[in-house]
Amino acid sequence: MADVESFTLDHTAVRAPYVRLIAVERGPRGDAISNFDVRFVQPNEGEIPTAGLHTIEHLLASLLRDHLDGVIDISPFGCRTGFHLITWGEPGVADVVAGVRASLAAIAEDVTWDDVPGVDAVSCGNYRDHSLHSAREWSKHILAQGISLDAFTRVGV
Numbered sequence: 687m688a689d690v691e692s693f694t695l696d697h698t699a700v701r702a703p704y705v706r707l708i709a710v711e712r713g714p715r716g717d718a719i720s721n722f723d724v725r726f727v728q729p730n731e732g733e734i735p736t737a738g739l740h741t742i743e744h745l746l747a748s749l750l751r752d753h754l755d756g757v758i759d760i761s762p763f764g765c766r767t768g769f770h771l772i773t774w775g776e777p778g779v780a781d782v783v784a785g786v787r788a789s790l791a792a793i794a795e796d797v798t799w800d801d802v803p804g805v806d807a808v809s810c811g812n813y814r815d816h817s818l819h820s821a822r823e824w825s826k827h828i829l830a831q832g833i834s835l836d837a838f839t840r841v842g843v
Contacts, residue, residue, distance in 0.1 A: 697729035704834035725768035726828045733766035738820025753785035794825040
């Protein structure tokens, strides 16, 4: 089997919340695709409840595109401690952090249930498993801790 970077990361050494550039891949025409670890919860010490994580996922999929060019996808980790963010190009970690902060601030303060995309049976595979209340509370909690520009040392929070 191929090695997967996230399974070689020492999850006991990181200090969440943070954003970490995992890798930049180049396509056959030279196009860059960047993969980021957007970690909200300290691994093995907690996790975001599924319904709140699901709502944060749906909102970040839309809100983050308003703050960061080139977003391809943002998908939650199975461990529920954060997300993989895949982008075209090579945005800087500081730019990703700024976009994530702005998106979480909107979730924490501005978003209403009517703003949450994809919460019906037609547009979501598990539409009953959402919680805007949980998404708000977790967004506030993450913002209060500050999002580091470095995974191993609290920088720029």
